[in-house]
Amino acid sequence: QKEVEQNSGPLSVPEGAIASLNCTYSDRGSQSFFWYRQYSGKSPELIMFIYSNGDKEDGRFTAQLNKASQYVSLLIRDSQPSDSATYLCAVIRYGQGNLIFGKGTKLSVKP
Amino acid sequence: DGGITQSPKYLFRKEGQNVTLSCEQNLNHDAMYWYRQDPGQGLRLIYYSQIVNDFQKGDIAEGYSVSREKKESFPLTVTSAQKNPTAFYLCASSISRGNRNQPQHFGDGTRLSIL
Numbered sequence: 001q002k003e004v005e006q007n008s009g010p011l012s013v014p015e016g017a018i019a020s021l022n023c024t025y026s027d028r029g030s031q032s033f034f035w036y037r038q039y040s041g042k043s044p045e046l047i048m049f050i051y052s053n054g055d056k057e058d059g060r061f062t063a064q065l066n067k068a069s070q071y072v073s074l075l076i077r078d079s080q081p082s083d084s085a086t087y088l089c090a091v092i093r094y095g096q097g098n099l100i101f102g103k104g105t106k107l108s109v110k111p
Numbered sequence: 112d113g114g115i116t117q118s119p120k121y122l123f124r125k126e127g128q129n130v131t132l133s134c135e136q137n138l139n140h141d142a143m144y145w146y147r148q149d150p151g152q153g154l155r156l157i158y159y160s161q162i163v164n165d166f167q168k169g170d171i172a173e174g175y176s177v178s179r180e181k182k183e184s185f186p187l188t189v190t191s192a193q194k195n196p197t198a199f200y201l202c203a204s205s206i207s208r209g210n211r212n213q214p215q216h217f218g219d220g221t222r223l224s225i226l
Contacts (some may be wrong), residue, residue, distance in 0.1 A: 043168075043201055044217050046215075046216060068225070097207070098156045099215055103151070103153040
């Protein structure tokens with residue numbers, strides 16, 4: 001089982017809809033959870049991070065964490081064509097500093 | 112402006128040649144990291160450093176070497192022992208603050224290809 005798993009997509013949503021991106025992780029010792037957005041040919045850009053169970057909102061983005069189910073998700077409300085990118089989920093285990101990445105989910109927002 | 116600068120943007124390596132990728136940050140971050148990304152893949156950790164003069168191997172360190180002589184700088188050398196070096200190389204940095212892992216921020220990356 002891979003440490004961090006994401007559906008590779010592509011996930012296609014119409015403009016204005018809610019995009020839901022999901023990520024599962026295998027290590028229960030994982031402590032910190034991050035979502036990065038990566039446009040084609042560019043480096044990853046931090047979107048959200050979450051440490052505690054529940055929801056964390058920042059503008060159109062909401063990160064949701066459920067440690068019991070080992071599941072973290074990213075919701076994008078009012079999706080825009082400019083949100084079209086690959087979204088990378090990453091986790092850090094307790095006591096370690098390095099990120100473990102999933103392979104990413106490609107999101108396409110259609111006008 | 113504060114940030115992470117990687118150079119060069121593009122680099123070509125000849126057979127048997129060592130090449131060095133530069134990474135400099137002026138964010139006063141303690142920790143620095145090197146990742147490799149292959150097409151359609153997630154990022155994989157090559158080396159990381161939490162403090163000056165100390166660094167640790169990541170998951171795919173073979174064929175690579177690093178140094179951390181200054182807080183601001185963490186160069187990566189791709190040696191001739193790395194037989195498949197073609198990839199997108201990303202440098203990142205973060206604050207070290209207790210046991211709460213802080214977000215990592217990335218430079219713009221270096222694309223390395225074989226000639």
